[in-house]
Amino acid sequence: MPTEHLFVDGALAAANMAQRIAALLADAIAARGVATIALSGGRSPKPVLEALSQVALDWDKVIVTLVDERWVAPDHADSNERLIRENLLRGKAAAARFVPMKNDAADAYAGQAECEATFAALPWPLDIILLGMGEDGHTASLFPEAGELAEGLSTQAHVLAVTPPAAPHQRMSLSAAAILASRHIFLQIGGAAKKAVYDRALAGGPVEELPIRVALCQHGVSVEVWISQ
Numbered sequence: 001m002p003t004e005h006l007f008v009d010g011a012l013a014a015a016n017m018a019q020r021i022a023a024l025l026a027d028a029i030a031a032r033g034v035a036t037i038a039l040s041g042g043r044s045p046k047p048v049l050e051a052l053s054q055v056a057l058d059w060d061k062v063i064v065t066l067v068d069e070r071w072v073a074p075d076h077a078d079s080n081e082r083l084i085r086e087n088l089l090r091g092k093a094a095a096a097r098f099v100p101m102k103n104d105a106a107d108a109y110a111g112q113a114e115c116e117a118t119f120a121a122l123p124w125p126l127d128i129i130l131l132g133m134g135e136d137g138h139t140a141s142l143f144p145e146a147g148e149l150a151e152g153l154s155t156q157a158h159v160l161a162v163t164p165p166a167a168p169h170q171r172m173s174l175s176a177a178a179i180l181a182s183r184h185i186f187l188q189i190g191g192a193a194k195k196a197v198y199d200r201a202l203a204g205g206p207v208e209e210l211p212i213r214v215a216l217c218q219h220g221v222s223v224e225v226w227i228s229q
């Protein structure tokens with residue numbers, strides 16, 4: 001059962017979550033001399049990233065990467081790399097090392113092999129994975145109905161290219177195996193609709209129906225869920 005943190009106020013949830021993430025990063029640095037964190041994109045992480053960027057930490061010992069990426073230029077408004085650079089990699093956190101998912105390949109499928117080589121070279125298991133969730137139960141870019149979902153749930157590769165059924169842009173995503181090759185997972189959800197999907201996911205059922213079950217319906221990796229109403 002995941003550890004739940006329930007907040008009425010989203011800003012308070014973000015500030016507390018940032019402190020908790022920073023504490024785990026500091027523990028990892030103390031234990032292994034390096035800390036690794038993979039971050040999701042979308043709207044939810046922004047306040048957490050802003051708060052985290054101001055926390056005093058040995059940021060030069062932190063490797064920051066992505067849970068998924070839209071296959072767009074790094075300066076595109078929809079780029080998760082841009083989200084991280086603009087909201088986390090500034091202030092105290094500017095010293096962190098960022099490992100992007102997007103490379104120069106024309107599309108995500110052509111870029112998959114190079115991205116896999118980059119991610120295979122990271123120090124697995126990653127210390128922290130920050131997941132979001134869509135109201136369809138997707139996480140990372142593991143979307144229900146996506147043609148690559150079965151591959152994403154079964155491959156031992158770290159990353160795969162995905163074309164979402166409805167969301168814009170081709171994606172590169174961590175696989176389910178990579179998400180579970182971590183020491184700790186944070187799931188950030190906001191609003192009643194997502195809380196209802198979360199509760200349904202916890203009740204059990206096919207992972208293909210609600211891919212967030214990859215993280216919720218397992219016992220190998222500790223999971224904490226930060227819920228703001």
Ligand SMILES: O=C(O)[C@H](O)[C@@H](O)[C@H](O)[C@H](O)COP(=O)(O)O
Pocket residue numbers: 040041042043044045067068069070080131132133134138139140141
């Ligand atoms: O690139 C992305 O869009 C994310 O990685 C995606 O998985 C996100 O976490 C969910 O779609 C929730 O997004 P919101 O936080 O914007 O609701």
